[in-house]
Amino acid sequence: MKISRNWLQDYVDLADLTDEQISEAITFLGFEVEGIETTGAPALENVVVGEVLTREQHPNADRLSICDVSVGEANGGTKRIVCGAQNYKVGDRVPVALVGAVLPGDFKIKPSKIRGEASEGMMCSGKELNVGDDHAGLLILTDRPEVGTPINEALPPGDVVFDIEITPNRPDCQCHLGVARELAAWFRRELVYPPADLPAAASARPDLLKALKVEAPEDCPVYTATAVAGVAVRPSPEWMQQRLAAVGVRPINNLVDIGNYVMLEYGQPMHAFDASKLADQTIVVRHAHEGEMIVTLDEKERQLTPDMLMIADAEKSVVVAGIMGGENSGVSDDTTDLVLEVAAFRRFSVRATSRKLGLSSDSSYRFERGIDVHGLPEATRRALALTVDLAGGQVCGETLRVGSDVPWEREVELSPAWVRSRLGFDVSDDDQRAALEALDLLIIHENEAEDGSPLWTVRIPSWRSDLDRPIDLVEEILRMHGTATIPERIVTGPGLLVEDDPVAEYNRKAGTLLVGHSLNESVSYTLRTGKDAAAWGGDVAEPPLGLDNPFVEDQSHLRPSLMGGLLDMLHLNQARGNAMHGLFETGRVFIPSDKGVQECAAVGFVIPENTAAAWTKREPADFYTAKRIVETLAKHAGVDLSRQLHLPKDKGVALGWQEGQHTLQGNMAFGWTACYGLLDLARLKELGVEGKVLGGFFAILPERLGKTGKRSRFQPFSSHPAALRDVALVVDENEPAGNVTKALAKQAKSAAKGFEAEAIELFDVYQGEGLPDGKKSLAYSLRFRAGDRTLRDEEVNKAFTAILEGIARKTAYTVRQ
Amino acid sequence: MQDQLAELVARAESELPVLASRPDFEAAKARYVGPKGDLTVLMKQMGSVPKEERPAMGKLINETKTRLQSLLDDTLARLEAAELAAQLGPAVDPTLPSPDPLPGTRHxxxxxxxxxxxxxxxxxxxxxxxxxxxxxxxxxxxxxxxxxxxxxxxxxxxxxxxxxxxxxxxxxxxxxxxxxxxxxxxxxxxxxxxxxxxxxxxxxxxxxxxxxxxxxxxxxxxxxxxxxxxxxxxxxxxxxxxxxxxxxxxxxxxxxxxxxxxxxxxxxxxxxxxxxxxxxxxxxxxxxxxxxxxxxxxxxxxxxxxxxxxxxxxxxxxxxxxxxxxxxxxxxxxxxxxxxxxxxxxx
The missing domain is CATH 3.30.930.10 (Bira Bifunctional Protein; Domain 2)
Structure with a gap:
């Protein structure tokens, strides 16, 4: 909202304050000052009114002239000035910047030579003096002020416009009077209301305004209409035009300008009809008819729907209520009689219509935020007084009014001691009273609470309907007392002995682990394309992850996985030539299932094939690198992947991984899922990612985390030496090593009697020469140990033989000789 | 016998420092101080030394023994150091960059x-x-x-x-x-x-x-x-x-x-x-x-x-x-x- 300093001055005397002081006051009143703009000429020295005496062609430049300009005896008589403008003639009076002047923009005027000709100053355009946008020609002073007059005396005064953000709780400050009221309170100065002297009304003129009907009172609590006869449409006076222009409203004619002026003064929007265009001189406030259309003042045809509130005459809609008038009824240059509408419309009705039509205005903006219904008569009187004053004419008859006239009444009980207990520092009763009274929050009764402390009854004025409870007055008192007075303290408060959320803890652990694997943490958007959601989300064509109202097409669905984002970021870095080891991300994912979507905590990583040349070789990461990382990530979440091999799988999670080069474990029905290995090469190609990419992904329901609080127990271990035996088993080449290990472990467990088969460790996988086709050999080292003695060879050999026999008898494996 | 002892020390002093392997060392050690070694043989001749010369000769033998042991210890230490050195490659160039990935980072x-x-x-x-x-x-x-x-x-x-x-x-x-x-x-x-x-x-x-x-x-x-x-x-x-x-x-x-x-x-x-x-x-x-x-x-x-x-x-x-x-x-x-x-x- 733009607020003019000159305009404020009408209501509160701020003349002794600098712009910065006023801006700071507005800031501490609770309104952000987003900009301060100076309009009009600033105070200028050595810029005077001059008269062009002669104008000759510059000998060396077609577009320049050389002029003798009279600037008055006191300023040195006549100056010779080179000028490039074309819009003036001999005898014109123009602003002249003499040598020594400093124009806006820190432009210093010095004696100079222009194309070989001396110039002792500059004749100025409006823009150079900051009084208009016209840069093409000189500012011709048509009212011919005295030659030599300092220019500030010849130009309208400048203004300072504060662009301030009005918070939604303060609709009363959507106008100059409201802001002036706040400033008057802040500086503890008097607020002067504008004059609204209205001559007595002439007799009613039913030929101008006969009837007023409100058929939709639920959306229009109050409607008033007043007829004014015999007005003359002409431009508004200069002062009104300047004020409107200063705050960014284009002056049109006196009738339209008065409406805007009073709106910007009181915050009450209004509308003027040409009385001759109202069918049957009747105003009907009703909802639009089905299929009705209206052409609004912006010359657009609008399709109306029955939920939209309209102002109509006996035949047709003439205004979209509170938003914009129709072309069919507004005032024009020929208007002689008008009907002035001042009304209140329901906020949400105006907002809904405004949204639906995609049409908003200064008026709708104010109605949406709420206006003071009880201030309506005052604003009406002011508008009528200005109309009579500036457009002539006569108010005819009483103002017609439909709507509630219950007077405003609100009181709040307030204990100043309680206010102090909310603030936490001392503000005396007297200071509190002064703060309240500065805001017209008058203490109308002083009582005593049970403990003898004062208890005030505070009357709330109608324009402050946001104040309803004692806590609201705490804010008002603090605002007036100044938030800068809140004292410095040290933090106090009991420790609450609560752990951080398990999800936060888990993300920390996972991040520490992955950073330890030389991965760089990245952060990507949660919202992705529908295609991406389907690609990673599951076997359903349309995963139920889509937003109802996406903002842009490529951010329409929740991510079911972190892998898509990680690959995008990998691609970006590859394209930019950034070498890396890999990326990871922790964050929420949304995994669809038959029953619905589950929001999970997740962690994912990618490790691209390392193609960078190096002066010495390192073992590259492979499937088993990813396996170990994911196992550890799962372990931090309390999940032991080695024990979970046979759960049914979530097919969807495995989408995007390379067939035969990944493994999927877990199931969201159990609360977690894990997938790791190589990512699908075809998909990588499609995404433009180069080389093979290893990845891992682990997701778990947040509620599953944090159930891992079991503390480890010490297990005693033997101090006697171990006995080792090696065995190689020949198995079918497709047999998973896990099955062989499990079978061997089972045999070992039953064979070792009185001691323990402590470890079964796979150390070699071999296929090729010396083995039949389609077979592979798995070599294991078996470690036996007893807790109480050193094992003797005989007992170990006996057990080992039993194991080999067991394998031969109970499994399809053979012992390699 | 005195001369023999002196000759023994002189031989050891010239032979031991150039030994290049542990088997050579073990063989040499046996030759000098082993049960059939030269020193052992000389010590066994003590019985034939006249009684009045025995204390001086005993002292001389002890000195020779100490000297030989010291030479052997030095040789063993030298060979062990060479063996350890053989496990290492040439000296590193500390200015070469590590080929390992850079540390990971938190966002x-x-x-x-x-x-x-x-x-x-x-x-x-x-x-x-x-x-x-x-x-x-x-x-x-x-x-x-x-x-x-x-x-x-x-x-x-x-x-x-x-x-x-x-x-x-x-x-x-x-x-x-x-x-x-x-x-x-x-x-x-x-x-x-x-x-x-x-x-x-x-x-x-x-x-x-x-x-x-x-x-x-x-x-x-x-x-x-x-x-x-x-x-x-x-x-x-x-x-x-x-x-x-x-x-x-x-x-x-x-x-x-x-x-x-x-x-x-x-x-x-x-x-x-x-x-x-x-x-x-x-x-x-x-x-x-x-x-x-x-x-x-x-x-x-x-x-x-x-x-x-x-x-x-x-x-x-x-x-x-x-x-x-x-x-x-x-x-x-x-x-x-x-x-x-x-x-x-x-x-």
Whole structure:
């Protein structure tokens, strides 16, 4: 909202304050000052009114002239000035910047030579003096002020416009009077209301305004209409035009300008009809008819729907209520009689219509935020007084009014001691009273609470309907007392002995682990394309992850996985030539299932094939690198992947991984899922990612985390030496090593009697020469140990033989000789 | 015999230092001091030495023995050192770069979040988490934001279709819609409904606004909100906390000021400005950094806390915004591009 300093001055005397002081006051009143703009000429020295005496062609430049300009005896008589403008003639009076002047923009005027000709100053355009946008020609002073007059005396005064953000709780400050009221309170100065002297009304003129009907009172609590006869449409006076222009409203004619002026003064929007265009001189406030259309003042045809509130005459809609008038009824240059509408419309009705039509205005903006219904008569009187004053004419008859006239009444009980207990520092009763009274929050009764402390009854004025409870007055008192007075303290408060959320803890652990694997943490958007959601989300064509109202097409669905984002970021870095080891991300994912979507905590990583040349070789990461990382990530979440091999799988999670080069474990029905290995090469190609990419992904329901609080127990271990035996088993080449290990472990467990088969460790996988086709050999080292003695060879050999026999008898494996 | 002993020492002195292998050494050792070695043989001849010469000869033999042992020890040490040296390659060039990957890094948003959580942890706040998919009740209704409030408009908030089903995000009323939370205050409501005051929590997390992406706006961003509820919590307590937090994070030269403002769920409400010209790219006196206020009694009523007993404060800030200030980053999109040259700057 733009607020003019000159305009404020009408209501509160701020003349002794600098712009910065006023801006700071507005800031501490609770309104952000987003900009301060100076309009009009600033105070200028050595810029005077001059008269062009002669104008000759510059000998060396077609577009320049050389002029003798009279600037008055006191300023040195006549100056010779080179000028490039074309819009003036001999005898014109123009602003002249003499040598020594400093124009806006820190432009210093010095004696100079222009194309070989001396110039002792500059004749100025409006823009150079900051009084208009016209840069093409000189500012011709048509009212011919005295030659030599300092220019500030010849130009309208400048203004300072504060662009301030009005918070939604303060609709009363959507106008100059409201802001002036706040400033008057802040500086503890008097607020002067504008004059609204209205001559007595002439007799009613039913030929101008006969009837007023409100058929939709639920959306229009109050409607008033007043007829004014015999007005003359002409431009508004200069002062009104300047004020409107200063705050960014284009002056049109006196009738339209008065409406805007009073709106910007009181915050009450209004509308003027040409009385001759109202069918049957009747105003009907009703909802639009089905299929009705209206052409609004912006010359657009609008399709109306029955939920939209309209102002109509006996035949047709003439205004979209509170938003914009129709072309069919507004005032024009020929208007002689008008009907002035001042009304209140329901906020949400105006907002809904405004949204639906995609049409908003200064008026709708104010109605949406709420206006003071009880201030309506005052604003009406002011508008009528200005109309009579500036457009002539006569108010005819009483103002017609439909709507509630219950007077405003609100009181709040307030204990100043309680206010102090909310603030936490001392503000005396007297200071509190002064703060309240500065805001017209008058203490109308002083009582005593049970403990003898004062208890005030505070009357709330109608324009402050946001104040309803004692806590609201705490804010008002603090605002007036100044938030800068809140004292410095040290933090106090009991420790609450609560752990951080398990999800936060888990993300920390996972991040520490992955950073330890030389991965760089990245952060990507949660919202992705529908295609991406389907690609990673599951076997359903349309995963139920889509937003109802996406903002842009490529951010329409929740991510079911972190892998898509990680690959995008990998691609970006590859394209930019950034070498890396890999990326990871922790964050929420949304995994669809038959029953619905589950929001999970997740962690994912990618490790691209390392193609960078190096002066010495390192073992590259492979499937088993990813396996170990994911196992550890799962372990931090309390999940032991080695024990979970046979759960049914979530097919969807495995989408995007390379067939035969990944493994999927877990199931969201159990609360977690894990997938790791190589990512699908075809998909990588499609995404433009180069080389093979290893990845891992682990997701778990947040509620599953944090159930891992079991503390480890010490297990005693033997101090006697171990006995080792090696065995190689020949198995079918497709047999998973896990099955062989499990079978061997089972045999070992039953064979070792009185001691323990402590470890079964796979150390070699071999296929090729010396083995039949389609077979592979798995070599294991078996470690036996007893807790109480050193094992003797005989007992170990006996057990080992039993194991080999067991394998031969109970499994399809053979012992390699 | 004296001569023989001298000759033995001289032989050892010339032979042992040039021995090159352990077997050679073992053989030599046997030749000199082994059971059949030269010294042993000479010692056995002691019986034939005249009695009066025996003490002198004994002394000489001992000296020879000591000398030989010392030569053997030196030789063994030399050979062992050579054996160890043979296990190593040539000397390293310490100026060659390590071919191992560079250390991993935490994202700057994580670093700032964790630093803030740790600062708050010191004064008793614990981290709480909640779902990013929320319902209208937790995101708006419970926060004193009526259905007609503009913040709830589909122009500003992402909603899911009525058919959407999120099985682990509970709804308060069946007919309310799922949405993407616009602030982490929803987590505070969930915490309040689940527990009892006093409460002292911080809820960092990802939030969503339906907004154009530009240098300062992102479709999702991260917030960190705090909530403290206890008896007799005051405006002065709130100011003290934020002074502590911002000075801890940004340095003790930081100045903090409160400006009155408006938020639906706090009363009074403030915006907090910082004066921190020591930070990069801060070129004006006061920079807006966060919002805060005293919890509105209506919020307490809504979650069933007695607002005549309990009071509290709440505050919230954008993590991106803070990170941009601390590091002097001028475009929010860098956080989401994850260019390695960006990520590696903050370790």
């Amino acid at each position: 700057p948003l994580t670093q700032v979040r964790e630093e803030l959580c740790s600062i708050l942890r010191k004064v008793g706040f614990n981290v709480v988490e909640g779902p990013e998919v929320e319902t209208e009740y937790y995101c708006f209704d419970a926060l004193n934001t009526p259905p007609t409030h503009p913040a709830r408009d589909p122009q500003d908030t992402f909603y899911f279709p009525a058919t959407a089903s999120f099985t682990n995000v509970d709804k308060k009323v069946p007919e309310e819609k799922y949405l993407l939370r616009t602030h982490t205050s929803s987590v505070q409501i969930r915490t309040m409904l689940k527990g009892e005051p006093p409460i002292r929590i911080v809820s960092p997390g990802r939030v969503y606004r339906r907004d154009t992406v530009d240098a300062t706006h992102s479709a999702n961003f991260h917030q960190l909100e705090g909530l403290y509820i206890d008896r007799n919590v005051t405006v002065a307590d709130l100011k003290a906390l934020l002074d502590y937090v911002l000075k801890s994070l940004l340095g003790s030269e930081t100045k903090v000021r409160f400006r009155p403002h408006y938020f639906g769920y706090t009363e009074p409400s403030f915006e907090v400005d910082l004066s921190a010209r020591h930070l990069p790219k801060v070129n004006k006196e006061w920079v807006e950094i966060m919002g805060c206020g005293m919890v509105d009694p209506a919020v307490f009523d809504d979650v069933g806390y007695d607002s005549s007993v309990w009071s509290g404060y709440a505050f919230g800030m954008g993590i991106e915004r803070i990170a941009m200030m601390i590091y002097g980053i001028d475009d929010i999109r860098y956080f989401y591009q994850n260019d390695l040259r960006f990520l590696r700057q903050f370790c």
